[in-house]
Amino acid sequence: MEITTTGLNAITSPHLHVWDWRVSLYLFLGGLSAGLAIMTSILHVRKGGNLAEGERAAISAPLYVPIILSIGMFFIFLDLERKLNVFWFYLTVQPLSPMSWGSWGLLVFYPITVLYALAMFPESKRHLLMFRQLKEFSEWLSTYKLKLAAVNFGMGVFIGVYTGVLLSSFVARPLWNSAILPILFLTSAMSAGAAFMIMISNQKKVKLYFTKVDIWLVLAEMVMLPLFFYGQYTSSGAHRESIMPFFTFNHEYFWYGIGMLLLLVIFPIALVMKFLEVKEDHGEELTADALFKMNLSALMVLAGGLIIRFTFVYAGQLSHLS
Amino acid sequence: MPKYAMVIDQRRCIGCMACVVACKKENEVPPGDFRTRVVEKVEGEYPKLRMELRSELCNHCDNPPCVYNCPTGASYKNKETGMVLLKKYRCVGCKSCVAACPYDARYINEEKGFADKCTFCEHRIKEGKEPACVATCIGKSRIFGDLDDPKSAVSIALRENHAEVLLQSAGTKPRVYYIRKFGKPE
C-alpha cells in the first residue's frame, strides 16, 4: 500500500505529540501527592491515632502534600499554550470533561490539604506555628480531625484517579482507552504515597506498617498491569497495536522496551525486598543496613510509578484508531 | 434549523489540492498547519493497481469527543447548525481536543497558541456562500448543504449513493460522508 498525504499537521504526524515530560511529571507528582494524602489520613486515623504518636511524618507528610502538588501543578501549567487564559478553568464547569473535574477538584484539594496540615499539628508542636491566630485556628481545626481526615482521604482518591479517567476517556488513543487505567493510576499513586511515607517516617512501627500496605499495593499493580496489557491485546486491532511499542525491541521503540523491562524487574524485586523487610526480626531499632534496604525498595516503587507515567503518556500518543 | 453536512464523492476527486490552498487563504491558516488534507492511496502490484483519493477534514461530529473533553467550554457544538466551533478567547491551549480527535483534525495555531480547525467556513455560510474548499473544488467532489432540506445537494447525493463515514466504530457520528470509489482499471 502506497500512501501519500498532503496537508498533514506536524502536531499529529507522524503521530500525535501534544503532551510531553511536563505532563508525565505532573501525573506522577499529582499522583504522589494524592497517594500521600491518603496515606497521611490512614496514619492519623489508624488505631485511634496511636500509629501517629511521636511520629515526625505525622506533621511533615501533610505539609509535603501541597508542596509536591504545587511542583506538579507548575509543570502542567508550563504545558498550557495560553497560560494567561488559565482562569477560564474556573469560570465554567464542563460536566463531561475530566479535565474540568480535575481543575475544580484541585481547587478544592489544595485548601483541604492545608487545613488538614494545620489540624494535624500536635499540641506539643503547635508553638512552631508562630502566629497566635494560626495556633488558635489549628486548635479549632483539630476538633474536626476525623472529618478532615475523611475528606482528605476522599480528595486524595479523587485526585489519584481522575488523571486516569481523563486519559481513558480518549477513544482516539487506544492505549489509554481502557477501564483499568484509572484504577491502575490510583493504585500506583497510593503505592507511591506509601513508599514516600516509608522514606520520611522515623519510627520503625510506621515504616513497617506502610511497608505492609505497600506490599498489597505493589501486588495489586503486578496483577493489574498484565491484566491491562491482556485486555488491550484481546480488544480491537487498534488496541492490540497500541501496546506493541512495549514489546518491540528495536531502535524506534527502544525506551518503551527498556521501560517494560525495568517494570518487570522493579516490581518483583521491590515486592520481595519488602516482604523480607517485614519478615525480618529487626529488634529495637532498624539497622542502617535495613534502613538502606527500605529506602531502596521505596525508591524502586517511586521509579516504577514514574516509568509508568512517562511510557504511557508517550506511547499513548503513538496509538491511533485509523 | 439547517443541519449542515458535507458529502465527498471520492470518484470525482483528482487530488489537485486546490481545496487545501483555498482553505488556508480563506481562514488565514499559518504556514505548516492545515485544516484539510488529501490522501492518495495506491494498492496492488504492477500492473494491477487501484487508487483511492480522499480528502479529510473536521467531521463536525454529532458526538464530538473534542467538545466533551474541553475543560473550558471553548470547543462547542452549535445546536442550530450542528457545526463544531471554537470560542478562541476561552481556549487555554491544554490540547485535550487535539488528543481527543480520532481524525487528527485539530492543530494548535503556532502564533497564538489556541486550538483550531475547520469551521465549515461559518463566516461564508452566513453570507450565503459555500465553504471555500467546496467553492473551489475542481472536480466538484465536495458537496455541502443542509441535510434537513430534501432538495439540497447533500440530501440528493446521500439518497442516490451508498456513503460511509470514517471510523464508524469510534461512535463520533460524523457529518462528513464519503462516497467511495477505489478506482480500478479493468
Next chain:
Amino acid sequence: MAVTSALPDKFLLWAEEQGMIKATYTATFCEMCFWKCGTMAKVLNGRVVKLEGNTAHPGARGKLCARGNAGAGLLYDPNRLKTPLISTGARGEGKYRKASWDEALSVVADKLNKIKQQYGPESVALFTHGTPTDHFLPLLSAYGSPNVGMPSFAQCRGPRDVGLELTFGEGIGSPERVDMVNSKVVVLFGSHLGENMHNSQVQDFAEAVGKGVKFVVIDPRYSIAAGKAHIWMPIKPSTDIALMLAWINIIISEGMYDKQYISSYANGFTELADAVKSYTPEWAARETDLPVQQIVETARLLGKNAPAVCVHPGRHVTWYGDDVQRTRCIGILMALLGTWGREGGAFFATKASFPKMAAKPFPEPGKAPLNLGGFPFAGGEGVTQAIRTATISGAPYPIKGWFVSGTNLMKSLPNQKETIEAIKKLDLLVAVDVMPFDTVMMADVILPECTYLERHDALAVGKGKSLTVSLRQPVVEPMYESKPGWWIAKELSKRLGAEEYFPWNTYEDKIKNQCSQWNVDYEQLKKVGTITIPNTATPFITVTNQPEFKTASGKIELYSKELKEKGFDPVPRYTNHQQPAPGEFRLVYGRSAVHTFSRSTNNAELSELFPENEVWVNSRKAKEMGIENNAYVVLVNQDGVKSNRIKVKATERIREDCVYMVHGYGTTSKELKNAYGKGADDQGLITRYAVDPICGGTGMRVNFVRFAKEGSNA
C-alpha cells in the same frame, strides 16, 4: 493606505468579520499558469487576501486550482525582483547592483541600438511566454527583428498543432477544444490530467469521470488519470505510434470507421488503408509490451462508441522527435472515428471574431528570419533552439542580443550546455521577469516586471465554443519599483526611436479604444472581468454548419500530400527508437497539480504542499539496486551529467524501464531562497534531444539515467 496594508491579514479578516471594513473584489485573469482563468481578487485595505474563480470565465467557471489560489504567495514573495539590476560580474555569477529605471533602460537601449548599427536589428531575438508577449513582441517587431522564439512551440505543443494542421487544417487550440464531457470513451496518450492542472479541462475530466465515461489511459506511469481509468495500458515508452497504427488497422479492417464522415470530408482513405495493412495487433503487442487482447479490445471499444470518442491529442508532445507523425496518427484516428466536429469528440472554434485593430505596420526586416530554423512546417512562434544554434555559430547571420521575458530558458531548452554557450556569445542579455529565475540570473540587465495582480495586459480573446473577451487590470498598485510590461516596452520604444508604435499614453487607453472598436462595454468588463458574446457558438457539424478544412484540398488529409512533397512520410510510419541499456532507465518527466514548472517552486503557499520532487522508480528495480524508498540518490545520464540529489519514490506505479520526476525543481538561483537546494533538475539531465525534422520540435524523452549513491564519483 500604506499603514493599513502593513496590518496583518488576520487582523484585517477579523475587522471584516466585525463589519469594520469591507472587502473589494476586482476582476482580472490569472497568470500562475497559461490558462488565463478569470479571477476575482478580494482586497482588504490594500492587501490581497483571497483569490476566487470568476463564474463568468469559461476557463475557470468560478473555480481556481491550487496555484490560482496561491497568487498572493507570488505577489508577496520576499524574493521577488524589486528594482532594476545591472550585472557587475560575469554572466551567471549572480553579482548585481541596483539601478534606476532610467539607467537600466538606457543601458538596454544603448546596447540594442549598437547591435542594430553593427549587425542589423535582426540580430536581436526575443524569447517569450505568456502575456509579456503582448508587449515585447510588438517591441521586437518595431525594433525591426523577426526572430521570436516561444518555447511553447518547439519544446511543447508545436508538433501537435502542426500534425493536426496537416490533417484538419487547424490545431486543437489552447484551451484544447475537446468535448470530454459528452464522450463515451476518452483516450489519453501520456496526458496526466489531474496532475496536469488546466482548470476547465480538468473540471471536464472530473465531470466525465463522475458520469462514468470510460477512460483509456496509455502511460508508462500509473498517474492519477490512470487511477481513474477503466483501462490502463502501461505502454513501453517510445512505442505509441505502434499502438496507434495497429488501432487504425483494426478500425479499418473491421469496418468500424465512420464511412459517411470519411466519404464526405476526407481524402486519402485508400492510401491510408494500404499503408497500415502490416501493422497487426500481434506486431504492436510485441513493440509496445502490451497484451494483444487489450490492443484489440480497446480498438473495438473506440470503434463501437464512435463518434462520441475523444482521442485527446495531448499538450506537451515533444517526446521522441517523430512527434508530428504521432499527432498525425491521432488526427487520423479522430477522423476515422468521425469525431472531429462531433459531440464527445472535438468541437469547432467559434467563427466569430473581433475586428482587427488598425495599427502602424511594422518595418520590414532587412534579412530573412532565421527563427524557423529551416524546418518546412515550423510555426510562427519560431523554433527556439534554432535561434540558439545561430547564436553559437553565427550563421546565417549572428544573433548578438537576447531579450527574454516570462520564460526560463535554462529550464525549457534541452542541453543546458548549449544555452550557456550561446549566452556567452551575446553582447546583450536582457531579462524581464517577476522572480529571479535561473535564466534571469544570467542577464546583463534585469528589468523587474510586476505580477499579474498589479498590471494591465492585452485583452484576452477566447475562441472556444463562444467568443469571449477578458480583462486583466491591476488589483493592487505595483510593489517596490516593479513596473508593468507595457510600461517597460513603451519606455524602451522611446529610447529606440520606435515610440510611434506605442501610440497610447497608458495601456488602459489602448484597451478602452479596443473595447469601443469591438463594441464591448468597458465599464461592464471592468466589473465582470469576462464578457461572452452571445450567439457565437457553432461547435458541431450540423446540416447548416458544415466544416471547412483549411487544408490544401479543403478536406481532411488522411494521406498528406504536403508531407510527401517535402520528403516526409505521408502516412505515419513506425520507427524503433533507442531503448535504455541494462542498468539504465529512460527519463520521463511531468507535472504537478500544485506547480507550474519552475515558476512556482518558490511560492511558499505551494511549496509547503510539495517542497521537492522525487524520482519514481519501480520498487522491484529499486530493491535490485539496493535503493530504499525515501533515500536520496543522484542520477547520472548517458553523457555523464549528474543531477543534484533527489529523493527516491520506490513504487509499483511505473514500468521497470523508466523513471519519472516532476519538472521544474533544482533551481540554480540562490535568490530563490525557498526553492534553492530542493529537488533535482530534470532539464539538466536532458542533454540529448531528438529534433523533429518536420517542424523542429525537440523530443526530450530520449535520455537515459543510472542511479548513483549520493556523493559518489560515478
